Amino acid sequence: MNSMQRRLNKKMDILLERENSGPLKKKNLNRALRRALQNKLALVGLGIFLSIIILCFFAPLFTKYDPLKINIRASLQSPSAAHIFGTDTIGRDIFSRILYGGRLSILIGFGSAIGASFLGVVLGAWAGYRGGWFDFLMLRTSELFLFFPQIILCLLLVTMVGQSVGNLLGIFIFTGWCGIFRMTRARMLSLREEEYVQALKVLGVPEPIICYKHVLPNALGPVFVNITLSTAIFILQEAALSFMGLGVPLEIATWGNILNVANNLNILKVNWWIWLPVGTMISLFVLSINFIGDGLRDSTDPSQQG
DSSP: OHHHHHHHHHHHHHHHHHHHSSHHHHHHHHHHHHHHHHOHHHHHHHHHHHHHHHHHHTGGGTOOSOTTOOOGGGTTOOSOSSSTTOBOTTOOBHHHHHHHHHHHHHHHHHHHHHHHHHHHHHHHHHHHHHOHHHHHHHHHHHHHHHHSOHHHHHHHHHHHHOOOHHHHHHHHHHHHOHHHHHHHHHHHHHHTTSHHHHHHHHTTOOHHHIIIIIIGGGGOHHHHHHHHHHHHHHHHHHHHHHHTTOSSOTTSOOHHHHHHTTOSHHHHHHOGGGTHHHHHHHHHHHHHHHHHHHHHHHHHOGGGOO
């Protein structure tokens, strides 16, 4: 019996080492990094992404204007040397509002994506590994959320709980966890049948430790890709809600609230500088995140590797 136990322990150690460490893992990591660096669109996206991040989070170095300062005398000025992107209907400098507003929009996007991914991963890992009534309940719940368009759910919840940055983050997390939940669950369903998992069960290792410490790290590859793509989705949703006046309170500068000023047919036709620069900034940032996400997916997905 002792001899059989020693052989089982040795086999488990070999399997865990092969799965979680050693030269093979380092080789795979280096290969993934090389493939990512060879993806030109991903590099372009990374360059655009870093440029926008630097502009927004170091905004005082690039503009001298207060994004909230009102100057009625300078209202609706077209782009000039004094105001690169012109001014809005109450004289606020649009360039400074884009830079300062980008901080909050980006934080909302990343915060919501990370929060939704964390919730989806925790629930999806346990549902996929354990199965049973919890898996059935969470799967039906996710289907219920996915049945309704997310933007409609966000609209309903905003009208119920009110407008604030915290409420918007909570709503995005509450409505955005289902996709990553189903992705994580699917990965765990296949990984839980691996030999090292069965060996850990035989040795009496507690199931939560097996699930979250030994199995989950091997399912996290698609999660990082999902975070990038979810960030882009949440930024677009914030912009859409704020454009309709249901996002972040209008007195706070965000990309969506800058677009809200252009919620007028005459401004859309005549004062193009109010909506075109911020619309271009949103499009570039979302495209850059999508390019980075595609590069991560191509470099980490085994089906994409030769």
